[in-house]
Amino acid sequence: MAEAHTPTGSDWLDAVRWDDKGLVPVIAQEQGSGDVLMFAWMNREALAQTAEKGQAVYYSRSRGKLWHKGEESGHFQSVHEIRLDCDNDVVLLKVTQHGHEPGIACHTGRHSCFFQKFEDGQWQAVEPVLKDPARIYKD
């Protein structure tokens, strides 16, 4: 992103309405297809690093630390746009999902995390596993 090389103040980070845990929900949408790939969280440092690197950096609530998406799987996300909603409390990223074609954003080895569809009164997995997760995290 151009911003990566533009010195910026932190007003834009102050404008975000961080929740009581200092986090903001983040939606990652694939730029090319429009598919919603995943949902995650960021803290202030994660959002700052995302803008700086031009790659998605989230905050892992389970691990309690920054999570540079792809650091283990190789499935990095280039960030083309960072958007903020009308209430300043949700972020939307437009990304390219790297590391596999088609992109794999989900830790189950699927394209998108939203692979369960409500059908006939139950959740049904309707998207294929593109790569065995055991191979994703060993590579």
Add this chain to the structure above:
Amino acid sequence: MAEAHTPTGSDWLDAVRWDDKGLVPVIAQEQGSGDVLMFAWMNREALAQTAEKGQAVYYSRSRGKLWHKGEESGHFQSVHEIRLDCDNDVVLLKVTQHGHEPGIACHTGRHSCFFQKFEDGQWQAVEPVLKDPARIYKD
């Protein structure tokens, strides 16, 4: 939705990992364009009603009650698909946004709530207001 007329148990509702406030985050995506329109929350009753009506029913955290999207604005959302993510804790709706052409999902009168783009070190409103909010909520 077909499900509206199919008697279903509540196993699918039990499968959702509701947070400590009994809520789940929800992303609404426009079926035709792929645009992410808005982000909101549902409780169990909101999700059950969404499936039953085939229209989006959210839970308003600020008002502390169910919010049948469009009840004041006329901007209802038909729900084509309900999806759940890999952790069972985020819902994605594929919707058609009614009441205006192009659809207005945002209370500011814009198509999408994600109209602020990070550019040149700041958030910039990059999407037009399609209808004056004062008119939306008076009609």
